[in-house]
Amino acid sequence: AFDEKELEILKMQQRESISRRNDDDSEVVFREFQKLIYGADSPYARTMEFDNINSIDRVDLLRFYTYFVHPSRMFVSVIGDFNKEEMIARFKFLFGDWDPMDYSSVFVKPEVPINISKSVNYIPRLEATQSWILLGHMTEFTMDNPDYYPMIIVNQILGGGFNSRIFKRIRTKLGLAYAPGAYYSTNYEIPGVFYVMSQTKTEKTVAAIDALIDEVENMKKLPVTDEELTQAKESYLNSYIFRYEKKSSIVNSMRTLEMFGYPEDFVLKVKEGVQKVTAEDVERVAKKYLHPDQFTYVVLGNADGFEEPLSRYGEVNTLDISIPEPTTNLKEISDEMISQGQVIFSDILSKMGDARKLKSSSFKGIVTQYDGENHRDLEYSVSSIYPDKVVREISMEGIVVKFIFNGENGVQNVMGQSMPLQKEQVKDQFAQSYQNLLWISKYRDEYTPYYDGERVLDGQSFKILGLRHDERDFWLVLDGNNELKGKITIMGDDIEVITWFIQLETTPEGTLQTKDVAYTMDGIKVQESEITEINMNPEIDESIFNLE
Numbered sequence: 001a002f003d004e005k006e007l008e009i010l011k012m013q014q015r016e017s018i019s020r021r022n023d024d025d026s027e028v029v030f031r032e033f034q035k036l037i038y039g040a041d042s043p044y045a046r047t048m049e050f051d052n053i054n055s056i057d058r059v060d061l062l063r064f065y066t067y068f069v070h071p072s073r074m075f076v077s078v079i080g081d082f083n084k085e086e087m088i089a090r091f092k093f094l095f096g097d098w099d100p101m102d103y104s105s106v107f108v109k110p111e112v113p114i115n116i117s118k119s120v121n122y123i124p125r126l127e128a129t130q131s132w133i134l135l136g137h138m139t140e141f142t143m144d145n146p147d148y149y150p151m152i153i154v155n156q157i158l159g160g161g162f163n164s165r166i167f168k169r170i171r172t173k174l175g176l177a178y179a180p181g182a183y184y185s186t187n188y189e190i191p192g193v194f195y196v197m198s199q200t201k202t203e204k205t206v207a208a209i210d211a212l213i214d215e216v217e218n219m220k221k222l223p224v225t226d227e228e229l230t231q232a233k234e235s236y237l238n239s240y241i242f243r244y245e246k247k248s249s250i251v252n253s254m255r256t257l258e259m260f261g262y263p264e265d266f267v268l269k270v271k272e273g274v275q276k277v278t279a280e281d282v283e284r285v286a287k288k289y290l291h292p293d294q295f296t297y298v299v300l301g302n303a304d305g306f307e308e309p310l311s312r313y314g315e316v317n318t319l320d321i322s323i324p325e326p327t328t329n330l331k332e333i334s335d336e337m338i339s340q341g342q343v344i345f346s347d348i349l350s351k352m353g354d355a356r357k358l359k360s361s362s363f364k365g366i367v368t369q370y371d372g373e374n375h376r377d378l379e380y381s382v383s384s385i386y387p388d389k390v391v392r393e394i395s396m397e398g399i400v401v402k403f404i405f406n407g408e409n410g411v412q413n414v415m416g417q418s419m420p421l422q423k424e425q426v427k428d429q430f431a432q433s434y435q436n437l438l439w440i441s442k443y444r445d446e447y448t449p450y451y452d453g454e455r456v457l458d459g460q461s462f463k464i465l466g467l468r469h470d471e472r473d474f475w476l477v478l479d480g481n482n483e484l485k486g487k488i489t490i491m492g493d494d495i496e497v498i499t500w501f502i503q504l505e506t507t508p509e510g511t512l513q514t515k516d517v518a519y520t521m522d523g524i525k526v527q528e529s530e531i532t533e534i535n536m537n538p539e540i541d542e543s544i545f546n547l548e
Helices: 004-019 025-038 050-055 058-068 084-094 147-160 165-173 202-221 226-242 247-260 268-276 278-291 335-350 423-433 437-442
Strands: 119-124 130-138 177-184 194-203 296-301 316-318 359-369 374-385 388-395 397-406 408-412 417-420 448-457 460-469 472-478 484-491 495-507 510-520 525-536
Touching: 004 058, 004 423, 025 119, 025 130, 025 194, 025 296, 119 495, 130 202, 147 165, 147 177, 147 202, 147 226, 147 268, 147 278, 165 177, 165 202, 165 335, 177 202, 194 202, 202 278, 226 268, 226 278, 247 268, 247 316, 268 460, 296 495, 335 460, 335 472, 388 423, 397 423, 437 510, 448 472, 484 510
Parallel strands: 119 296, 119 316
Antiparallel strands: 130 194, 130 296, 177 194, 359 374, 359 525, 374 388, 388 397, 397 408, 408 417, 448 460, 460 472, 472 484, 484 495, 495 510, 510 525
């Protein structure tokens, strides 16, 4: 179905994730390293932005589903005690008439040319007391290359655990770093990345970098001992066996091998290949595939505290990791539009009562939501202490859902089980409140009104007054005497919804839309709502806004 409301919830979650993507230093370093290795626009490294999320609509999901969910891309994996022929017959019965059209030509996987070039990159984190260091380059082969097996052992000896050269040198001997290591990633069909990494005190940053580079150089120069070779093989093979303890791991592996065109006995080939690796193999591939002189450097920390400048390694590029603000789709409004809008807005406010002294309110009501021919009835109550404390309770078919908003934070409680809300969800709740007539009256000075001309709606011509608040627009629908008839809002990113005011009630503390009905612009009914109980400036126990 790809429901619009569900889509919007998921998009809010993604926006929250984007807004917090720079919170974890390690994630920042690895993200920027990938961008430098593959290119910022590569699908293997590109970063999702607010505009990417905002541009996705239901049609995009349907298109993706049409192209990707069909037999030419589908793998069915089964493991267990069954008759093979009967199982195949069952799947033919279930999927046999599925349209086999192949859309694989619609999306072509981009090639990843091998590109190894040196650069020195710095991410400022002036408040940091530790530095994150990542040095490396693109790898040069995939898993189907015979050098895959000796490279596994190179990786184990260089940086694969407590017995690795990097750990012994940098952590145990020099005491410079936290969690130092190395990793030569080898993929099924595209080049991976090789990197050495460490986290260390700010004042030991350059010493740690030098030690990491030195150990990679030594891997190319110093012979591998019999002890190192034996230990690396045993360590890898012991962990390798445990990867396939579960039946699910086995069937997942077989499916993956099938997807990428690898032989189904590839797991055994890896085991046999590693067992046959010699010291000469290790030394050969280390010399061939490790390029410390061509490292891409990514260092996050406070450069003012480094013992030497990073420029000793080359020209330094300072990376900008700031998060681009979403591109606004707000229409341009002229001074004349604003001037005309202010006159109309003042006239409307003079008829609405004055909510500026309103401290609290509570309401109860009924909402009927429509989905085609189906509908559902909900009872709700809302208690508010202005400006930022709200409890909203919704009851439907015996299920009670409560939302508590307190400042920038909020929780959702379903049948006694609480879950914190993301800040973007809380922000969106209050953004919607500012489209309420009562809030318009109370916070009138926070809006930019503008006259947006006339528009024919439901066969009649109406004046349209735009109201802009916190980079969001909505529109009041007025008759020729500036009487309120409805409002237009945006659902999702681009679906206009008009809410007709069936009944308004004006009190000294403001005007309420006590009965209304909402439609999309093409006439599809969205919902009806009615306020059944009103209480202005009640005494409200503030403990109900407790988020614990």
